[in-house]
Amino acid sequence: MTTTIRQSVLTLSAGEIGRPGPFPPLEAEAVTRLRADATSVPDDIAARVAAAPPPWSFPYHPQSEYDRERRTRDIDVVVLENEHLRATIVPSLGGRIWSLVDVASGAELLSANKAFQPANLALRDAWFAGGVEFNIGMRGHSPTTCDPLHAAVVDGPGGAPGLRMWEFERARGLVFAIDVHLAHDSDLLAVHVRVVNPDTASASMYWWTNIAVPETDGTRVIAASRTTYASDYSGRLVGIDAPYRGDIDITLPGQHPGAADYFFDGTGIDVPWITAIGEDGTGLLHASTARLVGRKLFCWGNGQGARRWQEWLSPEGGRYAEIQAGLAPTQFEYLEMPARAEWSWTEVFGKVRVDGAGPEHATPDAIQAADRDVQSRLSTHDIDALHGELSDFARRAPLSILNRGSGWGAVERTLRRADEWIDETPTPFPVVEGDDSAPWNDLVVHGVIPPTAFVGSHVRGDRWERQLRSIPGADTDAFAQYHLGVLAHVTGDAEAARVHLRASNVAAPSAAATRALGFVALQQGDAADAARRLRDAIALTSAGSPERAALILETLDVLRRAEDFEQVRGLAITALRDEVLTGSVTARVRLALVEAELEVGDRESAAALLRGGGILPANFREGEDRIAMLWQRTFGEKPPRELDFSMFEGAEVL
Template sequence: MKLTIADAGPVSPLPILRPPAVPIADFGHPPSMLPYGRRDSYGRDPVEREVPAVTLENERLRAVFLPGLGGRLWSLVDLATGRELLHRNPVIQPANLALRDAWFAGGVEWNLGTTGHWALTCDPLHAAWVDAPYPVLRLYEYERLRGLVVQIDASLPPGSPALVVSVAVHNPRPETVPVYWWSNIAVPQTPGTRVLAPAAQADHFGYAQRLTTVAYPGEPDSSYPATWSEAADYFFHITSDTPWIAAVDAEGHGLLHTSTSRLKGRKLFGWGTSPGGARWQQWLSGPGAPYLEIQAGLARTQLQHLPLPGGTTWTWTETYSPLALPHPDAPYDRARAAVEAAAGTLALAHPSLSEHAAGAWTDRPVAEAVHRGSGWGALERRAGGLPESSATPFPDDTLGEEQTPWLALLEEGGLPGEAVCVVGPRWLSLLRGAADWHGLYHLGLNLWATGDRSGAQAAWGRALAERRHPLVLRALAESHRIGGDDAAAAVLLLEAHTLAPAVRPLTVETLSALIAAGRPADALALVDGLDPDDRAHGRTRLLEAQAALAAGERARTGRILEEGLVVPDLREGEDALDDLWFAYHGRDSELPAAYDFRMSRPRG
């Protein structure tokens, strides 16, 4: 199908050593995002192009999936009314909201891994039709951070008023693995949109504080997200044996999501009405397309992981259906009871929603592949980490250039070329005998992924003794920066940048390190020597403006702000633009709307 899309671009050659940032430490918080690299090579110039799509349809609903973009459920249309039940974004515009940077708003996103938008949100998944009596679409992939196989079976049984999605998460390893899952459902937000769930309390998170248990909907009534002053999360204390959440507009039309009991968590997220919230909405979806998210997860909040034992598969079933609520503005308890009754009727009418039927198609073999995902599952199978499976096959013909060096390590004992990162127990074992710079570099990455920071630094030190390579210099620099030694990081990154001046992510890290180390003049000298395209990038111009201000070159900062500063990869919650503006103009100045991405309303 044709969509207006800004491509996320190639993956950065610099793997992510930093752990994901979460407000509260929890069991299962990973030491880094290894083996993944950033997806940060996008702009803000979308064009219309063909995007792979797979459609399911029965007499009542039409569902469209995007297997090339994380398997996103992009559209769900009620055929009786023609209503789109999801926020079908008019543009796929990447922005820096995911664990690997690039993320886009809209549809239903599947999230496996750790707190945040998952690593594969912009990556292709395998897609195939299942050997079943009616069309069942299977989306699946090997998730490399946790070493898990995720399987999503979607179907529209004949006559069903609900899209049925059965999920299976399999741990092929012998050891217990922390698991995290949230289905993030974007729906349109109108002035009268109301969100209901079977809960009288929720854990509230407002970006300026930690979790606080509050009454829901409380006073003022929080069930109307369009009235919130600020962006917020509400994690509901669900009381129903059949968990559900619903969003309806002022006329009572909307979406009902239910699930079997394993998927017990429910959440509401809204951007609020602050200038920053409005700016984020426009940034992600363009003008006139506000949305909110209703979500469903394995735990109560998104700060928690659950232990998935070795050799174990967890399954559950979700449904997505139209909802018509006769009195959407009724007192909350009355409106909630009406949705509860609708959810109960749906469960009684569809045996596929019962606990014993969850994962009914899990072991069925696939019949026909319709889209290829990555070759990482095939590599792990060849390494002995994944068993053969007709339900989730990872065939050899999916192996590609990224996997070729690692096949050589498996079969010949050496790692040729400059391979992308792979981590895991088998690979760590194979790399322990490495003596060349390349093998030692990857040994360090594998040790870092286990949390052995000193071992990783030692491996990288040995690698540098063999060759002063920019990848090794950068890895060692990042380890120092994470450890709080900005000065050492800046020295190493400057050397790395001299060896690889055309790698833009390395340029960004070097400039950031120089500023953090109190060397803004050196940062400006580096900017002055950049290729024009790299210098014109929004992130580089932001760093140039920050360095100029720190170096006392205020006019240089002023010119950049006056010309207009657009930073495509501005992070969610990042305050760099407003900090820069106020540092230059003073706190009493008015922040332009184009620079206001504050998640909380500024205090008077």
């Protein structure tokens, strides 16, 4: 059977992502900065971990307007198939490889989710579990993970058709392309990734391929590695004597007591690999060319909260673990990608059988068996030669377009006047009418402010600053001054940000500029002033608007930081009584009120709110312990199972 490519639909229970939020994030994500153990983590890794900036997904807007109401829905997919494998890919959802089936046995090699349920795990909030996800830009699930990518049919080895997906990643200013190939007679799915930095300045580069695999108590995960590092969310990164951490066998994720990351450093290994082996001895093999040095196992742990998370993300059943591959030895590092550089690598996915790696076998013996059988499996494939061949195809023009991504690549091409851009032959970027990039394209092409929404989308970078300053009358224009103020803020120039944002409000008072002034104050450590300005911004919005709801939540959060719980209480009560709130917004306002009642000493009111329900937002954040904390403080006990999302119960602290 020769390789075929076809468009199809995936019919399943699915939610909706919803429209992006009205405002972009104006501060970096609050994450724990890891401390690398000096005695067990090499100096170069420790230095990169220490230097890594916190994730900040600006200029993207959050994707938070989803709920947990699903209906049967058709999702457009592309299917690549030969006599060995069938891959189902979703270009409209970040290019996710949803499913990879071994045709002969009918076995699913990935954890293919039976439902599409967004949840709050990505840099922009919305994320979904399952399959193979491609993450670029910064630590976390990519800003493009729930966005459509450009997609087209391309030529492949031996005339087999392939699928190319590409996009301009706006936070880092990089162009990436993912070519998925399945040669006519191959039993390995090949993914060739090409990333280009079109700029004259270097960029902080991050890439991790995230692979969901089925998990049982006997699932075994083994990787080629010289050194292993561990992090269990306690704030430390340490080297361990793998495959054990104390009395924990890290190769058996289904038996792990708590959530943890294990990083396997494949530096110096010609073909780094990782495999997840089921109890029947078969499973998924992932291998790559040497540039992709990092491998990782993420396990949820087997506590009640961990199981609850898996149900939350896979509501129609299915435990899973994650095996991953990245450019750096750990996910807490960035690599500096030189100006005008192009990086590429090839990854392969396929079925593997390992005899002697079951849970009944001693772990050292299982590792030897896996190494023997994986090397035998890979010996018939020259991954480096495959990479060279695919690199040639990666520069050829696509044959026929299957899906449209965003128009931001076209806007950047026009903005840069082609002097600092790429050869678009393999990755053409069309202008996309109706896209959130369209007003900015009009601005670049015509040099005047388009008559569109004030803050429908945002931009970043020196070129955009120059473009905004070139607008006729920019010094007194509300639009230009607002965006110049935001650009100054995200680069850390607080004084310039204030000048521009105040000028914007003088020209035309707006909730957006007033909000931004609040975040400038917050960046300077004045939470009280930030809260005041955010309340002023609320007053400039209309009842029931997305802007008003977003500002209420931000104001409550800032008031909490200022420890002004009387004001938290007052704003939450007023919002619940007078505002038109829906879904996750209502739940988060209730949670803020619970905390405020506890802080002002009214435990009885807090208990009534908790018992009354409606406190679990659809966009409950990974790692968020707020409900458990409030329940414990109020009742002196763990929350009921449906509210228990603790990932760390029983975990050994590193």
